[in-house]
Amino acid sequence: MAHLTAIRPVEPWSAPTASEPVTTTITLPGSKSMTARALVLSAIAVGSSTLRRPLRARDTELMSAGLRALGVQVSTVDEERWLVRPNPLRGPAHVDVGLAGTIMRFAPAVAGLAHGPVTFDGDPVARTRPLGPLLDALTSFGLRIDAGPNGNLPLTVYGTGEVAGGEVVIDASASSQFVSGLLLAAPRFTNGITVRHVGPPVPSAPHLRMTVQMLRAAGAGVDDTTPDVWVVEPGRISGRGWDIEPDLSGAVPFFAAALVTGGSVTLTDWPHSSLQPVDTLRTLLRRMGGEVTLDTDGLTVRGTGVVKGIEADLADVAELTPALAALASLADGPSLLHGVGHIRGHETDRLAALARELGGLGAHVVESPDGLEIHPRPLHGGTFRTYADHRMAHAAAVIGLAVPGVELDDVGCTSKTLPEFPALWSAMVAGGGVVR
Structure with a gap:
């Protein structure tokens, strides 16, 4: 069988560094x-x-x-x-x-x-x-x-x-x-x-x-x-209208930016009753030093500029592991993220890839069968390989907020779930105010 998708061209990208707290309101596409x-x-x-x-x-x-x-x-x-x-x-x-x-x-x-x-x-x-x-x-x-x-x-x-x-x-x-x-x-x-x-x-x-x-x-x-x-x-199901919520996983790196820079990021149009694990995310971000509120403006995350290390079982929200691992690399103490051995079978072996790439920028990362132990150290710039994995690109962008010189070997992989990611991210760091 010869059917294979044409190889997508590689798109290198320099992750922008934030010179001041990001303050933005962002509208994201659906989950x-x-x-x-x-x-x-x-x-x-x-x-x-x-x-x-x-x-x-x-x-x-x-x-x-x-x-x-x-x-x-x-x-x-x-x-x-x-x-x-x-x-x-x-x-x-x-x-x-x-x-x-x-x-x-x-x-x-x-x-x-x-x-x-x-x-x-x-x-x-x-x-x-x-x-x-x-x-x-x-x-x-x-x-x-x-x-x-x-x-x-x-x-x-x-x-x-x-x-x-x-x-x-x-x-x-x-x-x-x-x-x-x-x-x-x-x-x-x-x-x-x-x-x-x-x-x-x-x-x-x-x-x-x-x-x-x-x-x-x-x-x-x-x-x-x-x-x-x-x-x-067994039985008939009916056609209907589906109101698709904003993508919570896609919002996480933007929320992480609030924690890293001590800024504020609001995701608009967030429903008060959600099918996505927003309560788990709110708990994790609060434990890492953020303030999280939900009101008529949307879901807002505010940071102090100090990220706290945590111990957390991420089995229910494994998709968030790369962005949270990036946050942990910038924290004030060690973190243990576990319960996610299955993400070795995702777009890439995410645990091995995160350990390798975060380590390549200076972090001390200990890989276990089901997670990562991350000990923050002073980080430096360098090439961060994404392995055609959109979540790895998100992790690199979060690191780049605080570490000058982080170069992604391919940001185009973010087209998998958010083609607008590079433009949205750059506009946020540049102080775009409202980013759509």
């Missing part, structure tokens, strides 16, 4: 996680759906393109309002996953509902990301799947127009997306689904709660009252 789930649910619903203020970035554009390949009408012409009209799913089709875990783990179950073969492939690194538990579950439901030599990409799902569903036992300790990928398509399974997780704790629990809440909002019957067991009843 990647919510946008991806809304697209999948809209594709298998009865009736049209709209996504209001979705995220337009590489991951969500590829998800939209993959659903179009399966016959779904997805219009993204209007930046603020995407329209999805479901159609009978069909193959043959090809889905380019890029480097997106949401696509490679959410779309195969949908492909099983199509009539005909559906192939999947993506960036070279995507072929190393784990898929085994998801593919084993789908195979146990009667689907024929041809996968790569290690049960990874490239793969072909031979859709028959229906998936039996039923009960399955999986180990989802490597990714909550294995469970979400099964649950999202399960209303269309003949027998629905019962997923039982057996193994170490499932990481990123808030993402699973988001999946369950969005299924219920679409009309699905979901029971998650038993720990590590999720039941979705």
Whole structure:
């Protein structure tokens, strides 16, 4: 199978250094996680759906393109309002996953509902990301799947127009997306689904709660009252309007800037009731020396210019690890960040990459199987490699606020979830006031 995404040109970038506290109000596009789930649910619903203020970035554009390949009408012409009209799913089709875990783990179950073969492939690194538990579950439901030599990409799902569903036992300790990928398509399974997780704790629990809440909002019957067991009843789900929240993970490096510089950053349009783990983030930022408030202006983080070291289990918010590790490197004492061994299987081995790159700028970082121990030292400039990982680029930008001469080998990787990142970041540091 020869399908591979064209190699994206590398974009070196000098991280701007802040000469004074940043004070800005920022408007960010929608949550990647919510946008991806809304697209999948809209594709298998009865009736049209709209996504209001979705995220337009590489991951969500590829998800939209993959659903179009399966016959779904997805219009993204209007930046603020995407329209999805479901159609009978069909193959043959090809889905380019890029480097997106949401696509490679959410779309195969949908492909099983199509009539005909559906192939999947993506960036070279995507072929190393784990898929085994998801593919084993789908195979146990009667689907024929041809996968790569290690049960990874490239793969072909031979859709028959229906998936039996039923009960399955999986180990989802490597990714909550294995469970979400099964649950999202399960209303269309003949027998629905019962997923039982057996193994170490499932990481990123808030993402699973988001999946369950969005299924219920679409009309699905979901029971998650038993720990590590999720039941979705078979039945029709309805097209609807989805209001996509601003992306909390994308906001974290901007909030970190407030702590590093002793400034203030407000994220506008933040809802008072959120599907994202905002309470966990607020607690972490407060412990690291920030003041966090939510009012009619939005979600605001203020810093004193002194970052405090912490000990924290980040299992529920592992996506935040790179930015928090960067903060920890600038703190007034050591930090221990743990519970995130599974991020070794993300866009890159994030723990190894952070230890290597932060260490290269002068920090003392001790890598463990599930986390990092960070001892701040005087840092210096140098090249920070991003490994095509948007979150690594965010970490480097945070360091660059306080350390002159930090050079990212590639800032273009931020297009995965926030193409506007370099411009937004530079405008914030330059004192843009309101940044959009």
